[in-house]
Amino acid sequence: MRKPTELEELAARPAPGADEVAGTFVREPHDQLASESDYERVMANLSFGVDFTDYMAHATWTADKGWHNKRIEPYGPLTLDPAGAVLHYGQETFEGMKAYRHDDGSIWTFRPTYNAARINMSNRRLAIPEISREDYLASIVDLVRADARWVPSDEGTSLYLRPFVFASESFLGVRAASRYEYLVIASPSGAYFKNGLQPIDLWVDRTYHRAGPGGMGDVKTGGNYASSLLPKVRAAEAGFDEVLFLDAATNTNLDELGGMNVFVVMADGSVKTPALTGNILPGGTRSSIIQFLEAEGVNVSEETISLQSVLDGLDSGDVAEMFACGTAAVVTPIGRLASEDFDVAVPVGEKTKQIYEELTAIQLGHAEDRFGWLYKIADA
Ligand code: COI
Numbered sequence: 001m002r003k004p005t006e007l008e009e010l011a012a013r014p015a016p017g018a019d020e021v022a023g024t025f026v027r028e029p030h031d032q033l034a035s036e037s038d039y040e041r042v043m044a045n046l047s048f049g050v051d052f053t054d055y056m057a058h059a060t061w062t063a064d065k066g067w068h069n070k071r072i073e074p075y076g077p078l079t080l081d082p083a084g085a086v087l088h089y090g091q092e093t094f095e096g097m098k099a100y101r102h103d104d105g106s107i108w109t110f111r112p113t114y115n116a117a118r119i120n121m122s123n124r125r126l127a128i129p130e131i132s133r134e135d136y137l138a139s140i141v142d143l144v145r146a147d148a149r150w151v152p153s154d155e156g157t158s159l160y161l162r163p164f165v166f167a168s169e170s171f172l173g174v175r176a177a178s179r180y181e182y183l184v185i186a187s188p189s190g191a192y193f194k195n196g197l198q199p200i201d202l203w204v205d206r207t208y209h210r211a212g213p214g215g216m217g218d219v220k221t222g223g224n225y226a227s228s229l230l231p232k233v234r235a236a237e238a239g240f241d242e243v244l245f246l247d248a249a250t251n252t253n254l255d256e257l258g259g260m261n262v263f264v265v266m267a268d269g270s271v272k273t274p275a276l277t278g279n280i281l282p283g284g285t286r287s288s289i290i291q292f293l294e295a296e297g298v299n300v301s302e303e304t305i306s307l308q309s310v311l312d313g314l315d316s317g318d319v320a321e322m323f324a325c326g327t328a329a330v331v332t333p334i335g336r337l338a339s340e341d342f343d344v345a346v347p348v349g350e351k352t353k354q355i356y357e358e359l360t361a362i363q364l365g366h367a368e369d370r371f372g373w374l375y376k377i378a379d380a
Contacts, residue, residue, distance in 0.1 A: 024138035046190035085167035093122035094164035105380025122219035199335025203235035212248035217279035228258035
């Protein structure tokens with residue numbers, strides 16, 4: 001049996017319930033809530049991450065007070081000095097989570113303690129002060145309760161939550177800042193890829209890497225995503241949906257996509273995903289899929305996967321399917337892999353769809369929550 005990762009162990013520790021942490025972020029008055037017509041227009045037309053709710057969670061860190069001024073305030077622009085450290089040296093971390101409306105109208109989220117542990121792993125790497133898991137949970141609970149009307153209920157929709165921390169001290173020296181802001185914003189969202197469960201085409205990039213040994217590839221910080229943008233622009237110009245990055249050390253093994261992990265389904269029913277080498281984000285969706293497949297007796301291995309072995313496997317039929325996964329992308333089939341010297345179709349089959357359905361059934365309360373991953377935020 002696979003040994004749990006440190007994040008999985010931290011996430012599994014008993015956590016306070018929503019009512020125990022609620023009220024930590026104090027709700028401020030809001031006199032400009034979205035009008036009923038604006039609300040209806042947004043909810044009738046959900047895309048990903050373009051519309052935002054009425055409120056946001058916000059706290060500030062200073063050396064003398066730690067995290068303080070924890071509030072739920074009206075969503076809106078921030079005031080940031082042009083010398084604010086994050087604008088110059090990118091000292092920031094973030095997370096991605098979702099709140100789901102279940103059939104009875106109640107609101108839930110999925111493995112929030114995993115995200116709480118991971119933002120602190122990211123914070124440690126970026127020399128940012130940690131946030132207690134109680135405060136992290138409270139920020140989610142208090143924001144979602146304030147914004148409850150924005151949690152959609154149609155299949156494939158959710159309230160996407162984006163917690164983030166950034167250095168707000170004004171100075172130009174290169175050092176860890178002495179002031180930080182923590183925020184959570186929320187966006188009622190539909191599918192990340194506009195075609196939903198349609199397969200995506202990947203460009204395998206051999207020129208650029210998103211992260212290298214000893215870098216920041218295993219934590220969630222804007223710089224990793226910034227480094228993926230130029231390759232993504234080039235790939236999009238050539239008609240591809242996403243980029244598959246190879247490892248920076250050898251330029252031969254699969255790492256991950258710009259913002260998603262990658263899985264390979266073998267014809268014998270086993271499933272593979274690149275091992276967590278330090279360059280790869282330990283995705284919560286990745287971890288969940290590994291755990292439920294293993295529990296069902298599927299042979300899942302986390303290993304070095306060379307690009308050549310995938311191309312050979314596609315050629316011989318040993319590789320049956322491939323998919324990408326992440327909080328935003330959920331489980332998305334991969335339909336094509338191409339680079340300068342190859343362009344191959346990847347079969348799209350039932351296994352990916354089955355994994356998507358199993359995962360979303362747990363998240364939506366349609367399947368038994370046998371791993372204790374659901375966290376109730378609010379009653380109907
Ligand atoms: C997520 O999946 O939540 C992320 O943060 C990745 C990003 C591509 C949206």
